[in-house]
Amino acid sequence: MRKGLMALTVLALAGCGAAEAGRRATTAPTIAPVERPSATDRLASAVGLRKEQPAMRWGEDNPEWTEAxxxxxxxxxxxxxxxxxxxxMQFCPGYARQTRENRAAFWAGLVSAVAHHEGAAQGSRWGLLRLSRPQSQEGACGAGEDGAGNLRCAVRIMAQEVGRDGAIAGGTEAQGGRGWRGVARSWMPLRSKEKRAEIAGWTRRQSYCR
Incomplete structure (x- = not known):
């Protein structure tokens, strides 16, 4: 009889312990929700970009241009x-040994440096990089007033021209400018010896070109 009472007591205590453990489990504080990444972080993760944006000639005031x-x-x-x-080598001495991330930073930096000089252009050219309308149509670009769209168009044209000529700039002023190669086919600053030197000097100084 005494043994039976002791067994019941042990079972009762065990039941109380289980009930208390269950109560603690249900009343314990929940894990804080994970903070959702921002749109910039999601873009960086999707395309493998760094969170801290590389240096651009338009500075830090236009991060959406850099992202585009x-x-x-x-x-x-x-x-x-x-x-x-x-x-x-004239524009980015360390380019050949750079990562894809730094190579992308260089090309974006080159675009920003050209845009810096193109900003004063007038006349029939339009948009951030002053694309002419025939250029925009050839590159299947959107409205030139859209900065991000203009930059996407510029990158597309740049890839076509550099891929065709194997050069960033070069050529001659002879034949009405038709002798220019690479990016200089479409953007006047790279046809100017002084501006080309200034653009190259700026990109060479950036960390992604060392």
């Missing part, structure tokens, strides 16, 4: 990342 250029370099302009132009 870098994103385009993972799609329309992706061939640029595996291309080593014949004159790349």
């Amino acid at each position: 250029a870098l994103s385009a370099l993972q799609s329309e302009g992706v061939t640029l990342l595996s291309t080593v132009p014949s004159d790349v």
